[in-house]
Amino acid sequence: MNSMKNFIFAIFILIILAAIGAVIYNWSSLAGLWQGKEILVGDIGATPSTALRQQKTSEPLSSGATIESTPSYQKPAENAIIKFPIFNYHHIRPMPRMASSTISDRAFTVSPEGLEAHLRYFKDNGYQVVSVYNLLDYFDTGRPLPPKAVAITFDDGYYGQYQWAYPLLKKYGMTATFFIIVSNVGKPNVLTWAEIKAMSDGGMVIGSHALSHPHLSALDDEQLRKELVDSKTILEEKIGRRVNLLSYPAGDYDERVIQFTKDAGYQAAMGVYKIINQSPKYRYSIRRFHADDWLESVTEKLAGY
Ligand SMILES: [Zn+2]
Structure with a gap:
């Protein structure tokens, strides 16, 4: 029993x-x-939409549980306004000495320590560094940007952007967009194709800053088309990914330049304004702030945001 x-x-x-x-x-x-x-x-690789998704997967609430959800958003009106600060950098390198440089040299330089102070400020104060594509996604679908979203871009493709900026961005888990002057690649003090490809493979977004950095509005139609189309095509061949973003050299553009930019297949273009407001109707003149070595050049733009 x-x-x-x-x-x-x-x-x-x-x-x-x-x-x-x-x-x-x-x-x-x-x-x-x-x-x-x-x-x-x-x-999938850092195609624009993937770069976007990579940013989204780094958000604390988006893993697993929300993957299958399909919330419906409302696409914003053409003249809707959204606040989204985008900071633009040029040289990242040790600050040139006063005696051997111009004011402009220093104004367009942010030291590696200066850049790290900016990134640390974003991180410590709850700002989420996302891609410019997150803004385009909002324009196209209405999917909201995360709270306190900011974006970072670099123009001109100087060597220090790979040597100092890229490691710092990786250290802080942030992404950025690099706008390359295509015919300068490989020249002294300029990024090489291998460096650009490495950053693209590492989750950075690569955009065009034209072939030769001309004032686009001053070009005839044929030159203008070549600057926009050839720079895009060459970048795409070199990095093996689509290039959808343009930064106007010297911030120079007009209605004809915008039309040619659309015709060349770009999804958006960056200007250089000093305002925080973005709008679908300014998709081909997205606003950016110039960032310099002072932390205040970033913090004062974020006051009240
Ligand atoms: Zn430039």
Whole structure:
């Protein structure tokens, strides 16, 4: 009788163990599915939409649970206004000495320590550095930007952007867009194709800053088309990804330049304004702030944001 009881008890324990096993198996395969999705997203490469998704996957609330949800957003009106500060940098390098440089040299330089102070400020104060594509996504679908979103861009493709800016961006888990003057690549103090490709592969967005940095509005139609189309095509061949963003050299553009930019297949273009407001109707003249070595050049633009 006792052995019968023991037998039934053993069967009971086995059933319990099997049930626990089934639950654990389901959990782990579900977790595996989530991980698989994240790997897939990361593997597509830093095409613009992926760069966007990479930023989104780094948000604390977006992993796993929200992947399958399809919230419906309302696309904003053409003249809708959204606040979104975008900071623009040029040289990242040790600050040139006063005696051997011009004011402009120093105004367009941010030292590696200066840049790190900016990035640390964003991080410590809850600003989320996202891609310019997050703004375009808002324009196209109405998907809101994360709270306290900011973006970072670099113009002119100077060597220090790879040597100092890129490692700092990686250190802080941030992305940025680099606008390259295509015919300058590989010249002294300018990025090489290998460096540009490495940054693209590393999740940075690469955009065009034209072939030769001319004032675009001063060019005839043929030259203008060549500056826009050839720079885009060459960049795409060199990095193996689509190039959808343009930064107007010297911030110079007019209605004809905008039309040619659209015709060349760019999805948006950056100007150089000193305002925080963005709008779908200014998609081809997105506003950016010039950042210099002073932390205040960033913090004063963020006051009240
Ligand atoms: Zn420039």
